[in-house]
Amino acid sequence: MNASESRATAHAAPPDFSVKHFSRTFARIGGLLLTVALVMAVFSIISGGLFLVPDNLLGLLRYMSTLAIIGFGLTTVLIVGEIDLSFANLYGLSAMMTAVAWLNWGWPVWAAILLSLVVALLVGLFNAFFTTVVGIPSFIATLGSSTLIFGVTLLISGAQRFAPASPPTGKTVDPGEVDFFRSLSNGQLPFGIPMQVIWMIGIAAIFWVLLNLSLFGFRLKAIGGNETAARYARLPVRRYKFYAFMIVAVVTAIAALLDFSFIGSAQPGAGQALLFPAFAAVVIGGASLSGGQGSVIGTLLGALLLAIIANGLALLAAGPFVQQMFLGVVTIGAVVLDRFSRNWGKVR
Amino acid sequence: MSAALISTLGVSISGLVKRYGDTVALDGLDLDVSAGTIHGIAGPNGAGKSTLIKILASEVQPDAGAIKVCGEKWTSDSGLHQIAVVHQEAELFPNLTVGENLLVGREGTLGRPQTGPREHEVLEEMGLTRYRDMLLGDLPLGLQQRTEIGRALVRNADVFLFDEPNSALTAEESEELFVQMREFADSGRTVLFVTHRIEELASVADTVTVIVDGRCCTTITREDISPQRIARELVFGAVQHERNAPSEIVLAGDAVRVEQWTHAQQKFQDISMHVSNGEVVAVVGVEGSGGRELVQSMVGLEHTSGQSSIEDYSQVEFVAADRSESLFSNLTVAENLYLRQDRRIRNRFGMLRFAETNRLASQARADFGVKAASLSVPVRSLSGGNQQKVAIASALAVDPSLLVVEEPTRGVDVSSKAEIYHLLHEYARGGGAVLLYCTENSEAFDVADRAVVVSSGRIVGSIDVRTIPDVETLAEQITVLEAKQL
Numbered sequence: 067m068n069a070s071e072s073r074a075t076a077h078a079a080p081p082d083f084s085v086k087h088f089s090r091t092f093a094r095i096g097g098l099l100l101t102v103a104l105v106m107a108v109f110s111i112i113s114g115g116l117f118l119v120p121d122n123l124l125g126l127l128r129y130m131s132t133l134a135i136i137g138f139g140l141t142t143v144l145i146v147g148e149i150d151l152s153f154a155n156l157y158g159l160s161a162m163m164t165a166v167a168w169l170n171w172g173w174p175v176w177a178a179i180l181l182s183l184v185v186a187l188l189v190g191l192f193n194a195f196f197t198t199v200v201g202i203p204s205f206i207a208t209l210g211s212s213t214l215i216f217g218v219t220l221l222i223s224g225a226q227r228f229a230p231a232s233p234p235t236g237k238t239v240d241p242g243e244v245d246f247f248r249s250l251s252n253g254q255l256p257f258g259i260p261m262q263v264i265w266m267i268g269i270a271a272i273f274w275v276l277l278n279l280s281l282f283g284f285r286l287k288a289i290g291g292n293e294t295a296a297r298y299a300r301l302p303v304r305r306y307k308f309y310a311f312m313i314v315a316v317v318t319a320i321a322a323l324l325d326f327s328f329i330g331s332a333q334p335g336a337g338q339a340l341l342f343p344a345f346a347a348v349v350i351g352g353a354s355l356s357g358g359q360g361s362v363i364g365t366l367l368g369a370l371l372l373a374i375i376a377n378g379l380a381l382l383a384a385g386p387f388v389q390q391m392f393l394g395v396v397t398i399g400a401v402v403l404d405r406f407s408r409n410w411g412k413v414r
Numbered sequence: 415m416s417a418a419l420i421s422t423l424g425v426s427i428s429g430l431v432k433r434y435g436d437t438v439a440l441d442g443l444d445l446d447v448s449a450g451t452i453h454g455i456a457g458p459n460g461a462g463k464s465t466l467i468k469i470l471a472s473e474v475q476p477d478a479g480a481i482k483v484c485g486e487k488w489t490s491d492s493g494l495h496q497i498a499v500v501h502q503e504a505e506l507f508p509n510l511t512v513g514e515n516l517l518v519g520r521e522g523t524l525g526r527p528q529t530g531p532r533e534h535e536v537l538e539e540m541g542l543t544r545y546r547d548m549l550l551g552d553l554p555l556g557l558q559q560r561t562e563i564g565r566a567l568v569r570n571a572d573v574f575l576f577d578e579p580n581s582a583l584t585a586e587e588s589e590e591l592f593v594q595m596r597e598f599a600d601s602g603r604t605v606l607f608v609t610h611r612i613e614e615l616a617s618v619a620d621t622v623t624v625i626v627d628g629r630c631c632t633t634i635t636r637e638d639i640s641p642q643r644i645a646r647e648l649v650f651g652a653v654q655h656e657r658n659a660p661s662e663i664v665l666a667g668d669a670v671r672v673e674q675w676t677h678a679q680q681k682f683q684d685i686s687m688h689v690s691n692g693e694v695v696a697v698v699g700v701e702g703s704g705g706r707e708l709v710q711s712m713v714g715l716e717h718t719s720g721q722s723s724i725e726d727y728s729q730v731e732f733v734a735a736d737r738s739e740s741l742f743s744n745l746t747v748a749e750n751l752y753l754r755q756d757r758r759i760r761n762r763f764g765m766l767r768f769a770e771t772n773r774l775a776s777q778a779r780a781d782f783g784v785k786a787a788s789l790s791v792p793v794r795s796l797s798g799g800n801q802q803k804v805a806i807a808s809a810l811a812v813d814p815s816l817l818v819v820e821e822p823t824r825g826v827d828v829s830s831k832a833e834i835y836h837l838l839h840e841y842a843r844g845g846g847a848v849l850l851y852c853t854e855n856s857e858a859f860d861v862a863d864r865a866v867v868v869s870s871g872r873i874v875g876s877i878d879v880r881t882i883p884d885v886e887t888l889a890e891q892i893t894v895l896e897a898k899q900l
Contacts, residue, residue, distance in 0.1 A: 275765075279765050279766055280760075280764050280765050280766060281756060281759065281760040281764050281765070281766055282764060284749070284753075284766055285753075285756075287742075287744065287745065288742050288745060288749070288753055290744075291742040291743065291744035291745060292738070292739070292741070292742045292743065292744075294734070294738075294739045295734070295738075295739050295740055295741060295742055296742075298715070298732050298733075298734055298739060298740065299731075299753060299754050299808075299809075300727075300728065300754070301753075358742075358744035359744060
């Protein structure tokens with residue numbers, strides 16, 4: 067590869083820059099931005115400006131980061147035409163795996179983190195194996211593995227909560243390691259911007275390049291759009307599905323570890339409350355449940371919207387019950403939106 | 415029309431029109447079918463047969479036209495006269511017993527329905543009595559189909575429409591079915607029989623109507639029916655193209671050769687054939703003949719035993735008949751065009767080279783005459799003919815050692831057809847090898863250098879198409895070869 071070639075690559079326009087495609091994508095993104103602005107305005111007014119207090123906004127950004135980081139992986143799985151329901155419990159397992167290995171077994175913290183990532187990869191392999199090799203629909207396969215994962219989490223943790231600040235009786239933790247682990251999500255940043263936001267931006271950039279500029283992303287979209295045609299065109303369908311399931315598992319582990327680092331404690335079922343918000347964020351962001359569609363920017367905005375809604379409702383002291391109801395409505399609404407937008411696409 | 419004639423008219427269709435968008439499926443179809451006869455219907459793919467069946471089965475509504483059954487106006491919801499459609503695979507409830515299948519939809523009151531005298535009568539008539547309490551899904555297809563017919567009988571259907579009823583049946587089961595059809599006709603019912611198998615049509619039907627371009631083009635009566643005659647009418651209606659002039663073909667070694675090639679599920683057995691570089695070979699055979707599986711097996715898509723000269727399938731490309739299986743509707747025209755060229759479109763870091771992809775797509779569009787407003791419009795926005803050109807172009811663009819295409823011009827307009835034939839021809843003349851699966855004789859005539867005729871899973875003959883003067887002759891020869899096998 068020489069200089070002229072890479073220059074040509076740099077100057078060439080990315081695909082899909084027709085007016086029609088442009089307008090359709092941007093209609094969705096524009097619509098999302100508008101919704102975000104509207105919901106923010108409503109919450110600001112109802113809460114009497116409380117919503118706009120910097121501390122509140124920063125907390126909101128942190129929650130958004132968790133949703134978005136997992137959401138990028140989820141987007142990848144949806145693009146290839148599969149679904150993963152096991153991420154919520156994998157979130158719990160990932161944090162717990164590190165906590166147990168580090169605090170209970172006395173592993174160095176870096177090894178404990180590595181262990182979590184390896185376990186996540188194995189979970190991805192497991193899901194992919196049963197989906198693509200055995201041929202079970204991923205909905206069922208990952209629903210099953212989700213429960214299995216939760217069981218493992220309870221087993222290794224003894225259903226206990228772990229915190230580096232108060233290690234289990236009889237165990238000691240190197241304070242230097244505690245500091246290091248805390249620093250993963252508690253760096254000093256201007257305006258008190260949470261470190262997790264930086265992680266989110268970095269991971270978003272990687273996913274953006276992967277999905278928009280790489281052969282991988284292109285083929286992922288093709289496979290999800292028409293699996294039969296992909297097989298006939300000799301695309302590596304099965305291998306790409308393996309990649310997708312492993313990717314969502316690893317980013318889930320990263321999100322879980324960052325939250326563990328920030329909150330300072332790990333609980334077995336901590337991720338279960340993320341299942342629907344993360345899903346809703348991705349679908350609102352334009353990923354199609356029938357495969358072949360999804361975008362990083364969309365998922366980012368979807369995560370922002372979901373975070374605003376969760377934060378706003380909490381601020382209004384709506385209580386967890388109302389929040390649950392609202393989440394249900396939003397999730398169904400997102401799927402309905404997905405259905406309609408697909409039909410709009412079909413009518414010419 | 416005299417009173418006597420009206421009374422014997424089973425079904426009378428006049429001016430039936432059905433459009434799907436810009437496509438006219440039925441273009442003022444007129445058809446009279448006498449009660450007490452078996453009336454065969456033939457027609458090339460896309461002629462409107464399946465639309466006619468769907469209308470009679472009440473699956474779609476016609477845009478215009480009238481249908482009368484036994485002299486009375488018929489609509490799908492009038493409930494006056496029942497039209498029973500018997501499909502190639504019974505559309506019933508495999509999880510219920512034969513008896514329960516007869517009752518579904520007629521339960522009426524609360525409580526578990528019981529088979530009554532009428533049901534027993536029908537079970538007896540169809541020879542199903544001893545299967546009454548067996549699960550339908552456990553029975554062979556022939557019995558499932560009889561159950562479907564029985565279901566129509568208990569509803570007192572007047573008209574029976576058999577839609578490719580025996581393509582999945584054994585020869586024995588087929589014979590039984592034909593006897594059944596004859597009995598229905600003799601008892602004064604109206605029997606319509608739609609099939610691709612010309613020989614069966616000729617031997618079973620009293621009258622045969624050939625549908626072309628959404629109209630009935632000819633009706634052949636008993637004394638004139640012969641497979642050859644039907645074959646001629648089928649291609650006669652088809653629009654004739656400028657045939658590619660028989661240029662000199664230079665054969666340069668085998669692109670593929672198979673010996674003792676046998677399908678894992680016996681769709682074809684013990685096939686020996688080859689395709690040389692420089693020629694277009696068409697495997698010709700009706701649906702269910704094994705021809706489709708044969709060409710798919712050549713690119714490694716079917717489980718087979720035997721020897722093939724191809725070990726590495728990465729050099730062969732396949733284009734499926736159905737565009738929903740060959741194109742990516744969520745991608746643009748350009749993306750569909752360069753999708754198969756993975757080595758050229760990525761750099762060593764696995765990133766797409768957009769300059770190269772754009773160039774490849776533009777080149778493919780120019781080389782293969784794809785008419786698209788822009789390369790970045792969704793592929794589904796193109797016309798059917800241009801979509802098909804994209805599908806074939808994306809495979810040809812990688813310069814495969816063997817190109818396999820199923821029904822290359824199914825559902826494609828006339829001018830695109832000629833262009834696609836030209837593309838395939840050019841590719842072979844340039845030293846490539848092309849293998850096609852054709853269900854239409856006219857297609858084989860237009861594009862192939864050699865036709866390999868497949869019937870009941872075996873090769874029954876090979877025809878040098880370039881020496882055949884016209885499509886009627888080719889159709890006749892193919893029919894003769896197919897008849898030999900039966």
